[in-house]
Amino acid sequence: MNIAFIPARCGSQSIPFKNIKLFCGKPLIYWNLKALQDSKNIDQVIVATDCDQIKEAVKSFSFSKVIIYDRESENAKDTSSTESVILEFLSKHQFENNDLFFLVQATSPLTQTKDFDKALELLLSSKADSLLTCVRTKRFFWNENGNPLNYDYTNRPRRQDFCGMLMENGAFYINRIGNILRDKNRLSGKIAIYEMSEYTTIELDEEDDWYIAEKLMYKYIISNRPKKIIKLFLSDVDGTLTDAGMYYGESGEEFKKFNTRDGKGFELLRKAGIKTGIITSENTKVVENRAKKMKVDYLYQGLEHKGKLEVAKEICKKENITLDEVAYIGDDINCKELLENVGMRACPNNALSDVKDIPNIIHLSKQGGDGVVREFVDIILKGYK
Secondary structure, eight states: OEEEEEEEOSOOSSSTTGGGSEETTEEHHHHHHHHHHTOTTOOEEEEEESOHHHHHHHHHHOOTTEEEEEOOGGGSSTTOOHHHHHHHHHHTSOOOTTOEEEEEOTTOTTOOHHHHHHHHHHHHHTTOSEEEEEEEEOOOOBOTTSOBSSSOGGGOOOGGGOOOEEEEEEEEEEEEHHHHHHHOSSOOSSEEEEEEOGGGGOOOOSHHHHHHHHHHHIIIIITTSOOOOOOEEEEOSTTTTSOSOOEEOTTSOEEOOOOHHHHHHHHHHHHTTOEEEEEOSSOOHHHHHHHHHHTOSEEEOOOTTOOHHHHHHHHHHHHTOOGGGEEEEOOSGGGHHHHHHSSEEEEOTTOOHHHHTSTTOEEOSSOTTTTHHHHHHHHHHHTOO
């Protein structure tokens, strides 16, 4: 079993509530949790916190692998060591000695899924006992007595000829649980070093770090994510465009509550040249009227014997596109098949758990009927995966 562990205290001397302060539009802790959630090698992710606000933020992400652990106040002080909360957690849970333990720092948000996976591969292939992450720095170091530590100043090397030194960047560590319990340390025995890109040197400890790290995040990670080319946007109705409520008047007439921001989202898609459609199992005049007002290109209601995936394939055939060029948002079990087959998929915050567990689905922060479709539209138009 491979366990990831993120300590996240409520207090912070330099930046209040640092672990959930917005970083590139998301709470800081989100980025490592998302990277770990997407790793096929991580079985369980533990967030050890003493903070109700952090708990609420973490729960809102709805990551299936993430579990919250209430750390003791004694090990959540400014003077508490990371090892103290690790040992506290391990003393209260039963794991195998050979289980791998990833200690991950929320203050290193530039760590990606590939880093966790490649580091694990290195640890196993090198038959090391533990591993830490480093960056290569080509700075020249001196001690206080005026003596150079890593070069000969009388024969100063050019940067391109200088191998530099490896510096711990604190992103994450890997060790076996048996080693940690025995040595009471995150590192043990033969230590492997996983070298990360130089830009991952930065840790978010001061306000200035924040501004620099956000620039680096946009430059090296967000902007380099493969962009999905979306040509068709499809949406469910109940639980996505609406709050899933069913409202009836005294005469039996049915009402549904829509959000105007979602309507604007459809308008923005149309202006961007992206076709739109609504697919719903029900058949109501209310939805027909809403679809007309939003000027959707395709409306399929009362599917009867057809599934949503089959309908989407029909539309793709008409538009001469593939399912990989389709984005779809849904919330319930009858949306699952289509969600699993489109190129870009998303669900509201209050979607069914089976839907949330679909691989690579985007967990949106809003609930159905609360502008969640617009939230997805904004992501699509920014070109983020």
